[in-house]
Amino acid sequence: xxxxxxxxxxxxxxxxxxxxxxxxxxxxxxxxxxxxxxxxxxxxxxxxxxxxxxxxxxxxxxxxxxxxxxxxxxxxxxxxxxxxxxxxxxxxxxxxxxxxxxxxxxxxxxxxxxxxxxxxxxxxxxxxxxxxxxxxxxxxxxxxxxxxxxxxxxxxxxxxxxxxxxxxxxxxxxxxxxxxxxxxxxxxxxxxxxxxxxxxxxxxxxxxxxxxxxxxxxxxxxxxxxxxxxxxxxxxxxxxxxxxxxxxxxxxxxxxxxxxxxxxxxxxxxxxxxxxxxxxxxxxxxxxxxxxxxxxxxxxxxxxxxxxxxxxxxxxxxxxxxxxxxxxxxxxxxxxxxxxxxxxxxxxxxxxxxxxxxxxxxxxxxxxxxxxxxxxxxxxxxxxxxxxxxxxxxxxxxxxxxxxxxxxxxxxxxxxxxxxxxxxxxxxxxxxxxxxxxxxxxxxxxxxxxxxxxxxxxxxxxxxxxxxxxxxxxxxxxxxxxxxxxxxxxxxxxxxxxxxxxxxxxxxxxxxxxxxxxxxxxxxxxxxxxxxxxxxxxxxxxxxxxxxxxxxxxxxxxxxxxxxxxxxxxxxxxxxxxxxxxxxxxxxxxxxxxxxxxxxxxxx
RNA sequence: GGGCCGGUGGUGUAGCCUGGCUUAACACACCUCCCUGUCAAGGAGGAGAUCACGGGUUCGAAUCCCGUCCGGCUCGCCA
Numbered sequence: 001x002x003x004x005x006x007x008x009x010x011x012x013x014x015x016x017x018x019x020x021x022x023x024x025x026x027x028x029x030x031x032x033x034x035x036x037x038x039x040x041x042x043x044x045x046x047x048x049x050x051x052x053x054x055x056x057x058x059x060x061x062x063x064x065x066x067x068x069x070x071x072x073x074x075x076x077x078x079x080x081x082x083x084x085x086x087x088x089x090x091x092x093x094x095x096x097x098x099x100x101x102x103x104x105x106x107x108x109x110x111x112x113x114x115x116x117x118x119x120x121x122x123x124x125x126x127x128x129x130x131x132x133x134x135x136x137x138x139x140x141x142x143x144x145x146x147x148x149x150x151x152x153x154x155x156x157x158x159x160x161x162x163x164x165x166x167x168x169x170x171x172x173x174x175x176x177x178x179x180x181x182x183x184x185x186x187x188x189x190x191x192x193x194x195x196x197x198x199x200x201x202x203x204x205x206x207x208x209x210x211x212x213x214x215x216x217x218x219x220x221x222x223x224x225x226x227x228x229x230x231x232x233x234x235x236x237x238x239x240x241x242x243x244x245x246x247x248x249x250x251x252x253x254x255x256x257x258x259x260x261x262x263x264x265x266x267x268x269x270x271x272x273x274x275x276x277x278x279x280x281x282x283x284x285x286x287x288x289x290x291x292x293x294x295x296x297x298x299x300x301x302x303x304x305x306x307x308x309x310x311x312x313x314x315x316x317x318x319x320x321x322x323x324x325x326x327x328x329x330x331x332x333x334x335x336x337x338x339x340x341x342x343x344x345x346x347x348x349x350x351x352x353x354x355x356x357x358x359x360x361x362x363x364x365x366x367x368x369x370x371x372x373x374x375x376x377x378x379x380x381x382x383x384x385x386x387x388x389x390x391x392x393x394x395x396x397x398x399x400x401x402x403x404x405x406x407x408x409x410x411x412x413x414x415x416x417x418x419x420x421x422x423x424x425x426x427x428x429x430x431x432x433x434x435x436x437x438x439x440x441x442x443x444x445x446x447x448x449x450x451x452x453x454x455x456x457x458x459x460x461x462x463x464x465x466x467x468x469x470x471x472x473x474x475x476x477x478x479x480x481x482x483x484x485x486x487x488x489x490x491x492x493x494x495x496x497x498x499x500x501x502x503x504x505x506x507x508x509x510x511x512x513x514x515x516x517x518x519x520x521x522x523x524x525x526x527x528x529x530x531x532x533x534x535x536x537x538x539x540x541x542x543x544x545x546x547x548x549x550x551x552x553x554x555x556x557x558x559x560x561x562x563x564x565x566x567x568x569x570x571x572x573x574x575x576x577x578x579x580x581x582x583x584x585x586x587x588x589x590x591x592x593x594x595x596x597x598x599x600x601x602x603x604x
Numbered sequence: 605g606g607g608c609c610g611g612u613g614g615u616g617u618a619g620c621c622u623g624g625c626u627u628a629a630c631a632c633a634c635c636u637c638c639c640u641g642u643c644a645a646g647g648a649g650g651a652g653a654u655c656a657c658g659g660g661u662u663c664g665a666a667u668c669c670c671g672u673c674c675g676g677c678u679c680g681c682c683a
Contacts, residue, residue: 033640047643067633084641092643109634112615116644122615125675178683198683225682350607350679462683561676572676 002072002104008044010091014077019096021048022072022104024136025065026115035062039073039096040115042141046091047080048073050098058101068107068114068133074100119558129577131568143556143565146266150555151218151548153265154238157257163214163240168203170196170220175526177463179223182233185593196222199545201462202530204241205502208541209533213243218548227572229561230494230550240499241543247487250499250544251277251441254489258439266555269437275489276440283442288326288419290445293493294438296431298422300326300415301395303406312383314357318408326414327357327406329398330425334360334377336403344405347424353407353417359384361393363401368393375400423493432492437554439491447471447484448516456517461486463512464530465500466542472508475515489546496551499544506534 003022023041035050050059075098086092117139127134174195181195219239307315307325348356360377449460489497552565563569
């Protein structure tokens with residue numbers, strides 16, 4: 001080894017010890033005589049002192065050190081002189097007095113400052129282009145190390161409970177449902193393709209049939225859909241499947257695991273104990289989304305009844321057309337300027353709403369009872385009766401000084417717009433406790449959802465999810481009312497995990513598929529392997545798949561997006577500026593794969 | 605595919621709305637010199653930018669207009 005100990009491990013107990021260190025020059029402070037170097041390696045950093053009187057040769061070399069040079073230093077650990085300790089540093093009580101130094105490798109001046117946080121500070125394209133330097137920065141380095149610790153903890157935790165880690169193929173078969181597949185052309189079988197797995201769903205069910213009872217995998221999943229701050233082409237999930245279990249077993253395991261991770265692996269994070277369990281209908285009503293941010297209130301109120309009895313055309317009309325009217329109160333926002341209101345309206349419209357009704361209650365109003373016309377600030381103030389304003393305020397919880405935000409229209413649109421408006425206002429008003437991770441389970445999802453585009457019922461989770469036992473007979477008669485044994489883990493407005501108790505009976509599985517419009521031939525063609533397996537003693541089973549990337553954005557400090565917890569992520573356009581991915585390939589490679597590129601203009 | 609925001613020395617920003625007082629400013633980094641206890645060390649000096657790219661308007665464009673590319677956010681999409 002070129003070093004005898006790591007920089008960040010040095011403590012007062014090493015006082016007097018001779019050490020050899022190797023690492024990167026974090027910063028240098030050259031006083032003309034004495035030279036200080038902060039030397040960094042993967043463990044942290046320590047101050048090295050070079051004295052020209054006692055170590056002239058080493059000091060001469062150190063004077064030429066520059067940022068990010070790789071150097072080796074021999075010296076003696078000692079307690080820092082009285083008054084020069086640095087409480088900011090873990091190693092701040094000691095320093096290394098250098099006797100020898102050597103340059104192992106020089107560095108060009110880095111394109112950005114590696115010694116400081118890069119997230120949110122440096123252009124992300126530049127960071128990705130020099131990802132090896134970006135990851136060298138302490139904050140990104142810490143993110144990767146914490147991710148490692150979390151994953152290791154998961155592995156130990158599950159191993160302790162009898163789970164077996166099993167790998168499943170990356171080259172699998174395309175299934176037409178769900179997201180767009182990444183395809184890999186077959187060289188040996190001309191004209192055919194493998195698909196990268198969107199998840200190991202069917203495989204893990206087959207492992208249950210295979211009798212493993214408790215399976216897990218840190219599984220990479222691929223989806224060729226547009227990328228976002230919380231979505232990459234490939235994401236990693238903790239894939240879990242268990243036999244002979246019900247909902248409580250799966251949710252209890254996850255709650256125990258995530259609570260332990262927060263308690264034992266990370267610091268400075270608070271959670272709700274126990275995790276709230278909320279029914280889908282309840283969260284949709286109160287938050288307008290199935291992944292609510294529970295760090296703050298701003299709950300939505302149903303105002304349809306008041307709207308229906310009102311003379312305000314946009315409110316009453318929406319209800320008469322079969323829609324709903326909902327809203328919430330933004331505390332202290334009654335004084336929003338015209339421009340501010342316009343901004344909120346534009347926000348709502350960009351989220352699909354027809355418009356946004358705002359009603360401010362002047363802070364000068366003595367109370368709701370003492371409300372006068374001049375206290376009501378709204379574009380529709382003239383059409384509103386005072387009693388209606390009172391009723392709306394009562395429902396939304398608005399008082400003097402507050403601003404009611406109300407959307408009317410179809411239920412989906414109203415909920416979508418208001419849920420995002422709620423998140424926006426929660427952020428603007430700083431209502432969310434940054435140290436809180438508000439984990440919660442959402443349960444009792446509908447089994448099916450209506451797809452407007454195809455004018456057909458589709459699975460709201462996936463088609464292997466079991467309905468409630470007592471709802472089997474509703475499938476054909478009242479599909480919208482069928483509840484599923486499906487659950488999600490959410491936190492801070494993000495979906496972190498999704499899972500269900502599966503169907504383990506072939507007849508029942510076919511019944512769901514048949515309802516979804518599959519012919520017997522299609523079932524056999526697409527799901528023959530699973531259906532066949534269900535006929536050979538498939539145990540009752542269920543599972544869940546928590547996303548690790550999103551979880552890490554909650555557990556780390558300074559993660560601006562999912563890209564900050566992934567070592568080598570892609571840009572929103574799906575490119576990697578470091579490697580220049582994706583890239584053309586040799587014509588010979590294409591020929592072997594029986595692939596021909598059709599220029600865009602000639603494409604159909 | 606749609607909407608919004610952005611692109612100015614190595615980095616981060618200002619200037620842009622209201623075109624000319626700009627020889628494009630500031631901080632950090634970089635280079636040289638000074639400096640023996642700093643830890644965002646300090647001091648003095650210096651170098652470094654065809655203002656993303658292409659076209660247009662104008663006597664004159666970083667600044668106004670159009671297009672393209674790239675990045676981010678977002679709608680669609682993501683069983």
